[in-house]
Amino acid sequence: MHDTFGLVAEPAAAKADPRGAVALAGVALDHRHANSYLARPGDRMKHIFLLIDGWAARYRLLSDGRRQITALFLPGDLCDLAWRDGGKAVQHVIAITAIRALRIELGTFERQIECDPGARTIVDHEAHLLAEAQCEWLVSLGRRSAVERLAHLFCELVERIGAVNAGGVGRCEMPLTQIDMADITGLTPVHVNRTLQQMRRSGLIELKSRQLKLRDFARIKKIAFFRSSADNPPLKNNLPEALKVFQTISGLAAVQTQGRLAHA
Numbered sequence: 639m640h641d642t643f644g645l646v647a648e649p650a651a652a653k654a655d656p657r658g659a660v661a662l663a664g665v666a667l668d669h670r671h672a673n674s675y676l677a678r679p680g681d682r683m684k685h686i687f688l689l690i691d692g693w694a695a696r697y698r699l700l701s702d703g704r705r706q707i708t709a710l711f712l713p714g715d716l717c718d719l720a721w722r723d724g725g726k727a728v729q730h731v732i733a734i735t736a737i738r739a740l741r742i743e744l745g746t747f748e749r750q751i752e753c754d755p756g757a758r759t760i761v762d763h764e765a766h767l768l769a770e771a772q773c774e775w776l777v778s779l780g781r782r783s784a785v786e787r788l789a790h791l792f793c794e795l796v797e798r799i800g801a802v803n804a805g806g807v808g809r810c811e812m813p814l815t816q817i818d819m820a821d822i823t824g825l826t827p828v829h830v831n832r833t834l835q836q837m838r839r840s841g842l843i844e845l846k847s848r849q850l851k852l853r854d855f856a857r858i859k860k861i862a863f864f865r866s867s868a869d870n871p872p873l874k875n876n877l878p879e880a881l882k883v884f885q886t887i888s889g890l891a892a893v894q895t896q897g898r899l900a901h902a
Contacts, residue, residue, distance in 0.1 A: 664746030665884060670733045676717065677731040683721035685741050688880055689713050692737030693813055696729050697821065707821045708775075709768070712799050714875030716764050722748070735813050740884055750884065757883050760876065767873055774865070779824045782863070784833045787823040789862035792843065792852055797873040800850075808852035812845060 668687070670676065676687060676694060687694075689711055696709040696718060708729060711717040717739070718731060724744050750757045771794065778787045796802065800810025816834070820827045837843045842858055844851040852858050 664743035666741040668739050668741040670737045670739070672733050672735050674733050675730060676733065677721075677727040677729075679726070679728055679730065681727045683718075683724065683727050683744070685743050686719070686721055686747050687711075687717040687739040687741055688884055689715050689717060690738045690740065690877070690881070692739075693734040694731055694737060695734050695818070696731045698729050705821045706824070707818065709772070710795075710822070712795075712875075714877035714880060716761065716880075719761070719765055719768065734818070740881070742884060754883060756879070760880050760883060764875060767875065770865075771873075775822070784823070784825055784829055785837065786862050787825065788819065788830070788833055788837065789842070789858050790864055791819065791822060792850060793855070793859050793862050793864040794873065795850070796852060796855065799874070802855045806855050808855040808858075810850050811848060812850035813848050 670692075677683060691713055694711040694717055695707050696711070697705050697707045699705050709718070711731070718727075721727065722744065751761055774790065774794070778790055782790060793808075795812070796808040796810045798810075800808055802808040814822075816830045817827050819825075820830045823830070825833070834843070834845065838845070841853055842861075843853065858864075
């Protein structure tokens with residue numbers, strides 16, 4: 639089911655962009671196909687993306703071809719705050735699915751943060767969530783078992799973009815392949831496959847048609863040593879509020895956003 643947040647219409651007096659974006663006042667509505675790159679190592683970064691729809695991943699590629707995914711960017715995320723200094727990208731960022739995003743020039747982005755407390759709050763919140771996620775991914779790589787690693791990843795995704803119903807069942811979209819999961823969790827694809835089968839047999843998850851269902855969210859959180867929502871703020875970013883802030887400076891009047899919130 640799609641939830642429409644939006645206030646956004648087509649921009650007036652906009653300029654066409656070779657990548658299918660519509661630009662105005664340093665902000666563009668950008669569309670990218672799956673498997674297209676938002677950044678490659680060595681690229682001089684001049685903008686930040688605010689994801690509206692779709693998933694992207696940041697990764698480090700070793701010289702022998704092995705890959706480690708170091709971050710997932712989901713709707714509502716700013717990709718990538720590390721680019722704020724205008725330096726060169728040090729890792730690849732690739733669209734896992736087709737994405738739609740606001741592409742914000744760095745100068746415009748920094749001016750908005752400087753003059754708008756709402757923008758500063760959004761960026762500070764994003765930075766906090768990113769730091770927390772990176773810490774937990776490090777713990778997974780260093781200490782969690784295979785089941786615990788996948789369980790933790792699934793709990794994180796449900797909190798970030800999914801929903802948990804009154805019966806304790808969690809759901810979210812799942813466009814990640816088993817190779818993607820392996821490259822996030824530091825496991826081999828074969829190990830991921832076996833672990834997913836084990837989790838299915840145990841009645842913990844259903845995973846089909848790009849949809850993930852956690853049958854007992856509370857139980858899986860315990861298995862994963864997942865953070866307590868009671869003691870921590872939710873992992874979700876506020877996409878409607880972020881759009882409201884950055885569309886104000888762009889002249890973009892009502893971009894319709896469709897947040898894919900699966901209902902259990």
